[in-house]
Amino acid sequence: MAEPRRSSRVASRGNAASNGTAASTIASTKAAAPAAAAAAPKAKAKRPAASADADDKTSAAADETASKKSKPTPAAAASASSGVLTVGSPLPSLSLITTSDAKVDPSTFRKTVIFTYPRANTSGCTTQAKAYRDAYDKYTDAGYAVYGLSNDGVTPLKNWKDKLGIKFELISDPKRDLVGALTGSKDKTRRSHFVIDEDGKLALSKLSVKPPESSSDALAFIQKSNK
Missing domain, CATH: 3.40.30.10 (Glutaredoxin)
Incomplete structure (x- = not known):
């Protein structure tokens, strides 16, 4: 059997190298995907903390406002009792x-x-x-x-x-x-x-x-x- 031409051997080697590079790229991409996915939750995890802090501050402010509203002022308390007759x-x-x-x-x-x-x-x-x-x-x-x-x-x-x-x-x-x-x-x-x-x-x-x-x-x- 006649040996393949040199040009055919070179082309075959080139294709193999190309296929190897492509396979390596695909493997690298697949390997990087889980890492990126693993890194994503960490970035998202910081948002709830900031959101919780904001909610806590909002809730605290609301509680403080409600507390102030629920406490009668001295003037209001005096007014409420001013209509009651006392001895004398x-x-x-x-x-x-x-x-x-x-x-x-x-x-x-x-x-x-x-x-x-x-x-x-x-x-x-x-x-x-x-x-x-x-x-x-x-x-x-x-x-x-x-x-x-x-x-x-x-x-x-x-x-x-x-x-x-x-x-x-x-x-x-x-x-x-x-x-x-x-x-x-x-x-x-x-x-x-x-x-x-x-x-x-x-x-x-x-x-x-x-x-x-x-x-x-x-x-x-x-x-x-x-x-």
Whole structure:
């Protein structure tokens, strides 16, 4: 058999070298790809940290702002409590209706006991009112008038008064104007009692009392003051 020509051998060697270079390039590319892929997550991993820091700062700023908003300023706190009558304060001038359909102005009260109750004709309020009813003569002997006060309407108060045989008047305060001034809340009526002195000023303020103790406590204060 005849040997291949020199030119054919050279071409064959060239092709082999070319194929080897190509194979080497492909292998190098494949080897580099995982390395690049491995390096990519590291670069991305830094972003969440920066993002988390930013989120933490934003959250902290929001918490600080919310905290500042939730804390009342001294002026706001003073304003919230400025409407509550304290001992030594005169009663406000208001026009309220009693169970005898008469208008009364609390600012004119002298030597008067006022007891407040949540709702007429309920168990606790009935117990409280009966105690004042039973001690009524003792109040008048000491020179004091007695009024019951709630935000009930005049009609249910009249019915309740007749049912219990109460001699003193009950005052209807539908908007809780006087109730709010005495107890500090116009949202509800707290069971309490108050004593007004001979000068028309608040001498005793007892808030959130128990039904059977309200009258005895007010009467004891009056009797002690009269000595």
